[in-house]
Amino acid sequence: xxxxxxxxxxxxxxxxxxxxxxxxxxxxxxxxxxxxxxxxxxxxxxxxxxxxxxxxxxxxxxxxxxxxxxxxxxxxxxxxxxxxxxxxxxxxxxxxxxxxxxxxxxxxxxxxxxxxxxxxxxxxxxxxxxxxxxxxxxxxxxxxxxxxxxxxxxxxxxxxxxxxxxxxxxxxxx
Numbered sequence: 744x745x746x747x748x749x750x751x752x753x754x755x756x757x758x759x760x761x762x763x764x765x766x767x768x769x770x771x772x773x774x775x776x777x778x779x780x781x782x783x784x785x786x787x788x789x790x791x792x793x794x795x796x797x798x799x800x801x802x803x804x805x806x807x808x809x810x811x812x813x814x815x816x817x818x819x820x821x822x823x824x825x826x827x828x829x830x831x832x833x834x835x836x837x838x839x840x841x842x843x844x845x846x847x848x849x850x851x852x853x854x855x856x857x858x859x860x861x862x863x864x865x866x867x868x869x870x871x872x873x874x875x876x877x878x879x880x881x882x883x884x885x886x887x888x889x890x891x892x893x894x895x896x897x898x899x900x901x902x903x904x905x906x907x908x909x910x911x912x913x914x915x916x917x
């Protein structure tokens with residue numbers, strides 16, 4: 744029976760492990776001191792786990808984001824450096840969106856010219872005392888808008904038609 748070959752570590756995990764070990768040694772930290780520093784960043788790992796990370800038998804990419812961020816902080820890398828060196832996501836390296844509502848576009852108000860039809864003015868003159876709101880410019884503009892945008896042939900044509908139009912729509916316009 745053939746001997747079962749040992750599984751080779753992932754080359755990327757080995758690369759990450761070498762990076763961690765080199766930087767740890769450059770900082771003069773032994774494994775227990777490194778583990779102690781990790782605890783200061785709120786993450787607990789064992790010296791054995793650190794050893795596995797450094798040898799590449801445990802993959803840094805499989806560690807939780809919190810553990811990776813604590814390792815990054817202990818090693819003294821910026822989020823950008825860490826992301827560049829390891830290829831692993833670091834939330835601080837990701838640009839943050841500006842908070843708050845979107846900035847509205849700066850567009851000056853433009854008054855739309857609306858011509859008030861002569862027939863509508865006749866209706867307002869006849870019934871304006873009964874419905875004083877008909878005498879306001881705003882109401883006259885709202886009543887005349889469909890005819891102005893659809894053409895003179897669209898909408899009411901006589902004073903009586905305008906009265907019927909007003910009666911049918913006054914609950915929506917007032």
